Amino acid sequence: MKLSTRAQYGTRLLLDLALHQGEAPIPLRDVARRQEISLQYLEHLVTPLAGAGIVRTLRGPGGGVSLAKPPRQIKLSEVIAILEGSIALVECVENPGTCTRSELCVTRDIWGELSSAMNEILESTTLQDIAERQTRKEQADVVMYHI
Numbered sequence: 082m083k084l085s086t087r088a089q090y091g092t093r094l095l096l097d098l099a100l101h102q103g104e105a106p107i108p109l110r111d112v113a114r115r116q117e118i119s120l121q122y123l124e125h126l127v128t129p130l131a132g133a134g135i136v137r138t139l140r141g142p143g144g145g146v147s148l149a150k151p152p153r154q155i156k157l158s159e160v161i162a163i164l165e166g167s168i169a170l171v172e173c174v175e176n177p178g179t180c181t182r183s184e185l186c187v188t189r190d191i192w193g194e195l196s197s198a199m200n201e202i203l204e205s206t207t208l209q210d211i212a213e214r215q216t217r218k219e220q221a222d223v224v225m226y227h228i
Contacts (some may be wrong), residue, residue: 088165090118091126092211095160099152099212106138106145126164133163152208161203168203170198180210 109127115121127146130136132166136150148155161168169175172193177183 084161085165086122087126088161090116090122090129092157092160092163093118094123094126094146095130095135095155095208096215098146098154098210099208100215102152102212103173104146105143106147108145112146124178129163129183130160130161133159136165148208152212155208156204157208157211158200158203160208168199169193 093116094112095114098107104130109123110120112118116123123185127136127138131138131149134149135155136146138144138146140198167175171189173180173186173189174193174196177189180186180189183189
């Protein structure tokens with residue numbers, strides 16, 4: 082499975098918001114600059130995320146985007162479902178009726194196991210988890226280059 086840029090950039094948007102949690106609403110242009118993603122693309126991603134209650138937006142002076150709930154309460158599985166839809170590798174994993182061979186097909190079993198493994202990781206990983214990983218990675222980079 083290959084995630085679309087929609088899921089990749091949406092996750093980076095949320096990671097950026099998590100890293101700046103507690104600040105005033107963050108102008109989307111600041112996120113665009115830091116994440117090197119076009120402002121127009123980010124604007125397109127905010128709508129479904131706001132509709133799902135992941136982010137909230139504030140218009141006008143001092144406006145921007147912020148997380149609607151704490152990063153520890155936002156699972157990556159939820160984010161991917163909003164932005165990407167199903168993570169099943171093939172249609173027959175979620176909808177066996179699409180193939181007459183579904184019940185006897187061992188490859189369907191393998192694709193189902195892969196989908197389950199991916200879902201387990203996404204379900205057990207929160208935005209807080211990836212924000213902490215990012216912070217550790219940045220700290221290690223500073224130590225590595227400033228010794």
